Amino acid sequence: MDLKLCRIFARKLTKLFIINLNNMRNLNNMRVFLSLMIAVAFTINISAQNSRRDSINNPNYQVNTAQRLLNGNINTKGVTVGGYAELTYNRKEAKNAELDVQRLVLLFGYKFDDRTQFITEIEFEHVNEVYVEQAFLQYSVSDNVNLRAGLMLVPMGIINEYHEPTTFNGVERPSIDGAIIPTTWREIGVGVSGRYNEASLRYQAYIFNGFESTTFDADGTTIVGNLGGSKGLRGGRQKGAKSTMNNINFSGKVDYYGIPGLRLGLSGYFGRTQSPVELEATAGADVGLAMLGFDARYAYKRFTARGQFINGNISDSEAYNNLTGKDLGSQIQGYYLEAAYNLLPQNKRQQLFGFVRFEDFDTHAATEGSLLRKESYDRQEWTLGLSYKIARGAVVKADYQFKDNAVVGSETVGQLNFGVGVWF
């Protein structure tokens, strides 16, 4: 039946065509012919457009995602591509230098519509370790309220959220943003974020999956503790990789940017760590965590300064240490202060910041039970250096660090660092 109809239609069409060719001078038929031509042209056009999307129809238009990005669709068709990278040279006193592609992070974003977007950052650490640093879906309910779900950064202090190499001085991130705040600290969760420009406030509030404090070893017999004295909570990060969850954690931050040049942040993180189901009833399988952070950043003309203070209280650390044989402190705490000055005149495109930073942090700020505070965990560091911003998104860094601890008679260890950083 359909075939018959088609044939009839085709015949009529041919007839029409012939008539038109024969009577080109006839105005009426000319009109019909023209409209027919327009219709045909239109159809061809539509199919050409379709084939650009659907490459099966026409291999000439075959493009892959990378080409689509390169074709200049970035930022206009909803696709965003970006990234940052840190290449470092570290030489600790009495040790050989280490050269490292410390981080290479590729950002991809897609805006489905004006309200819905997906953001992901794929991270390569030390060339061959692959992580997903962020991957979340955001839905804007209104100008002031965005809902988010996925793998997100925990808002604590400055560096965990703002860690692109052109945004901070020093080849290495501040040490406190490693030992006290385990940057890059990210977990899977849901939450809400937004800002009120009338009040110059930004807020974030999330429910996260937390640190994993205990696991079993490969045999499934021995209990392994992931948290410890020297690195604090760092070993407990699950990073969204098959992470276990049995306790909910809350995280929030408020930023105030109402005084020009100044930005203040207050962050909080509260909850309990995670443990396997076989262990969760055992005393010491998990610990409670309450962390508070205060940070400030200031910029005026050629001068910039920043600082942060972090205090983390860990409950049940005694039971935890008894169960796992670890030396986790009951309080971790630290602060840093940094000042920098642009040595180049302000009318220059490039900037050369000379900076100095002092850090004081202790992963045994307090201990519970029989655990003695380890003086070597009470650390002080000076960093002196230069950040040469050769372009807005490209920086060459050099600095020297003096690392000391509270052990009586301990020697200060020096470390020389060079680095290249980009952000685009």
Next chain:
Amino acid sequence: MILKRFLSLSIIGLSFLLVSFTLPNKLLKKVNKEVTTVFEITNFQLKLISIEDSINNQLVKKIGNDHLYKIESDSEIIGFAYIDKAPSHTAEFDYLILLDPNLIVAKTKILIYREDYGGEIGSKRWLKQFIGKKPSDKLRYEEDIIAISGATISANSMTNAMNQFLQNLEILQTNNVL
């Protein structure tokens, strides 16, 4: 009958002329709200200013055909409005600049900001720095305009956008467009 038809057609045509914005409704609403508060007026019309190609080509940044408006109340010009986009780190934001009749910046506002990073440029207190600027002014980020930590790219972008617009104003002024 024909007269009626003509009338209704001309009404439709006229309303198209008057409402010749291609601005999305969401933006228009925000612009209207700002005009109302800044100029303390409720009865006003936004009228497109058309710029000839010959003049537009001279501009530092071409002004699109739905970007620059004069604000009229009782057929008196009470100010000007300029709406445009500028780049943030990974997206674009929409901003508004309101001028008084002497072409002095009366207000700037970020109408829509589309990414998380750098949204601090929407801060009322920060944007206040642009108020009072005039066509001959040149602004330098971090020198005339105070930086925002954690929003460098967008703050710089907004400063650039302001500079371009102020330069454009000067050119438009000398060509008697404004």
